[in-house]
Amino acid sequence: MYKSSHVRGIIFDMDNTLLRSKINFQMMKKQVADYLIDHDLLPVGFPIQEHTTSTMIEYVKANGMSEESYTEVMHMVVQHELIGMEGAGLESHVSELLKALMTGYVLVIVTNNSYKAAVQALETTGIHPYFDLIIGREQMEAMKPSPSGYLAAKQHFPHILESEWISIGDSWIDGRASVDAGVPFISYGLSGHLMKEKGISPVAHIDSLLKLLDYV
Ligand SMILES: [Mg+2]
Structure with a gap:
């Protein structure tokens, strides 16, 4: 089982990782x-x-x-x-997970969504205060699968070492971006099938968000 030496920063994808959005x-x-x-x-x-x-x-x-x-x-x-x-709601166990993580870790969101739409959805669902940084598409040079959003997150917290980051997301574009930014990637949810085809090897796969606690 993958175990990083010491995780201090966690980068989350937003749609269908934290929020169950109804974006078609x-x-x-x-x-x-x-x-x-x-x-x-x-x-x-x-x-x-x-x-x-x-x-x-x-x-x-x-x-x-x-x-x-x-x-x-x-x-x-x-x-x-x-x-x-x-109509966005939370994925299962999001509140529990964030409560467990909030004191010990820097929590970041990197989303291809617009910053404004992201903040609005996070406020509506009540999880905005848990996050130390939100990076929307306007804050990155290029959208995922470009690693630029993840690199921006790392730069923003220079006290966190290269080896102390981990990320989680439901899509292969999260995996590509994360791995190319040097951040180990954990895949979440059901849409993992494209990961292999796209040549992405997550360090772990979880089907419940609470399982993330096993890896940090
Ligand atoms: Mg997603």
Whole structure:
């Protein structure tokens, strides 16, 4: 069983790790993909099923995308986020977990969501005060699977050593970003199937958040 020498900082993904949001990620992705294909920004036959909305947008951005198209696409994303966050609840055992962790650890969220939407959802669900830092997409150079959000978190707490971080998330993009930032990754929930295909080896998998306590 994986055991870090001494964990002092924990980086959480937000959607479907801490919050059970009702963001319709499939519909969001389809709408964005349709727009990008219609505007000849994505080739027909692009392997959409292997992508998330964020990796698709990063792909198009890297190949050159007008400011106008980017704004339009992000507007679609925000609309889905706002609707989905309205009904957000907590994943099971989140409050118990955070209460157990709050005194001994620096707790950080790194989310591809907008900072504003994230803070609003965290306040609504009552868990905002547990966190020492929240990094939304505006605080990172590029969205996950880029490691930039995780690197920003590490830089923000220089007293925590490289080896003292761990992260947890439900998606392969969390795993990719975390591992590339040098942070051991624990996968959570049911959507672990893509991890292997994407070449990500989590140090552990947990299906209940309370099991995280075994690894810190
Ligand atoms: Mg997630």
